Amino acid sequence: MPNISNFFARTIARELQLSPEQWSEYTGDTRQNRETVLTQQRMPLQDFVTLLSNALAISRDPGLGLRFGRHSNLLALGESGLAGLAAPNLLEALRALCDFSRLQADYMTMDIKVGLKQLSFRVREHEAIGITRRTQHEVMMLTLQNILEMVLGRPFTEGTFYFSYPQPPYCDRYREAYHSPCVFDADETGVDLDRSLIDFPSPFYDPVLWEQGRSRCIALMQELNNSQSQLHSHHILMTLRSQTPPLPSLKTIAHKMHLSERTLIRRLSEEGHTYRQLQTKVLQEWAHHYLRETDLSVDAIALQLGYQDSANFRRAFRNWQGCSPSEYRAADQS
Missing domain, CATH: 1.10.260 (434 Repressor (Amino-terminal Domain))
Incomplete structure (x- = not known):
């Protein structure tokens, strides 16, 4: 339940x-x-x-969420918030929020994707929450804004908030509550922020508390997911999507999750996945992104993705997409 x-x-x-x-x-x-x-x-x-x-x-008050959401920040998020508070920078704080969010609300999923120009943070629920949905989304985005401003030490004005519902009658209160522009009727609720912010150092960083907090949260997540089956694959996907290529190795990911490589391989297998499958999925996403959003040559993109031989990248892309990288780019631009 x-x-x-x-x-x-x-x-x-x-x-x-x-x-x-x-x-x-x-x-x-x-x-x-x-x-x-x-x-x-x-x-x-x-x-x-x-x-x-x-x-x-x-x-x-239909805008009640805008009132009590202003009080929600990292300290309100329990174990995951304490881990995020001790994180070295803004990106790691947001990763902790995503990785361990289910410790606070296990019907929610939060995802991060880092692009060339911005970081996208999205949230979705997996259970019906009825008429409270708008209120809950308001609170989630205010919580996120409070976290950003807690680390930055100033108002967060260089982003965009997205809400996956129509503009409410009291939308003027959004302009008071949120310090960046708000867009309604979006596909998903979330926020985009400039990529230059992700390495912003946190004044609350404590390396000992950071490692202890992450270890504690990983243990709690394992307890929470004993009867469920997608903990490790989801965690790895979020980790891979929150950084730019070249993507980390299985060894690096296992170390961050405080697991041996053999244990991680076994747990992914139990979930019906392999690390290579998850890594390939994210590489595909980055390949599409580079081809659509940049003028980099196919050879340069292959190098960015970690391919030493661009022919291997072209072969892999055709297997993924059914066409060559150049054909994909031409079709997207037509």
């Missing part, structure tokens, strides 16, 4: 300054009460969706 951290329910309660009578209304039709919300660590997603629906009714 999907779960979510109680932090968000507590923050809502604080924002609304609930009276004893309103607490009963807030927790109505759930298995929660004031004590469980304030003292327990997690609750079932369905209870949270009901709590949030009740909060929207109590507040009579």
